[in-house]
Amino acid sequence: MARQLSFDLPVRPALGREDFFVSPGNAMAVALLDGWRNWAGGKLVLYGPEGAGKTHLAHVWAGSTHATILNAADLEGADIPALAKNHVAIEDISAIAGNRPLEETMFHLHNLVLAEGNRLLLTDVRPAQVWGLSLPDLQSRMQGAQSIGLKAPDDALLSAVLTKLFADRQLFPSPDTISYLLRHMDRSFSSAIKVVAAIDKTGLEQSRAVNRKLASEVLDKLRSA
Template identity: 60%
Template sequence: MAEQLSFDLPARPALGRDDFFVSPANALAVAMIEYPDTWPGGKLVLSGPAGSGKTHLCHVWAAHTGARIVKASATTERDVPALAAGPVAVEDVPEIATDETAQNALFHLHNLALAQGNRLLLTGRPSPNLWGLSLPDLQSRVQGATHIALSPPDDPLLAAVLAKLFADRQITPRPDVIPFLLQRMDRSFLAAADIVDRLDRAALSQGRTLSRKLAAGLLGHMDKST
């Protein structure tokens, strides 16, 4: 069958609280996000693999508290006073492990925000003791924060992640597709994102419904290519 023209429309992630599925893998993190007044010292570190929900939880927290969300690599000294004036989430802190300028900015943001009684949320993929920040004072303050790790997904969470990824692309797979994928896919958020992307593209290019048959063909092709 000749491939059809397709429109590669961007996915629009839904980042509200109602879009976040709670399971044993993330329940503690959700509870901490919902009750920031309980954070010891006013700060919290969230860690977890790519796609585990760190950014989503930052947005949930921001919607609840009015917090600003910034990337660690984009934070500068001149931003600090404005950011420290309210609650703030700083994402992907390990990315500045060798960037002395960005680390100094984050160090001052950390101190000023907490001194003014505002909450600070930090995120990164590995456990904070592995962030390897070259500024010792910043590394010690990060490790002094309460740390919540988002665990690898259990079946209910992985099913919800798949459903959300499909919904973000405004597509509805047949009811047997997600159970079929759960039995055969790698158990990771990255694998879920990759499979949804591949299925979406295959369905569009072939002009087919997103069915179990299409999923089986895609997974078989992926197995042969590894």
């Protein structure tokens, strides 16, 4: 079969509440986000591995509270007083560790949001205790925040994540594809993201349907890479 060009078409993740699968590993986090009015100190740290659903949950929360979502690295030049007028979600906090100007901006935002009586959601792959922030006042306030971790996926959750990742790319795998992947892929959210992207790319290049055979070939290729 002739090799076809593949195009990096935009992947549009579905980030609505109805698209989020609640399982024992994330049910407590969902409950805490639903109870945002009662967060201790007005803030919450949500942490967990890549692809665990932090960004999805942040968007769900923002949709229900009209909060603004920003990556911590994008705080440079932000209008902090204006941001603090609403609830705010800041993602990937540890990315600014060691960047004194951004840490000071984050500290200013933290104080203003809470002073305005609004809520602050903070996300990262790791708990606040190991973010390594160089500004002691900011690190202490992050460590003092109420926090909840998203746990490693069980079969039901990983299956739902794979299904969603395929759907985000408008792919429709055969019924046995996901069960095969669950048995043979590395059991992590980051692996699920990598595998689905590789299946999508290979399927486009070779004009093939997404099925168990394609999944097997892609996994073999990823292992040997």
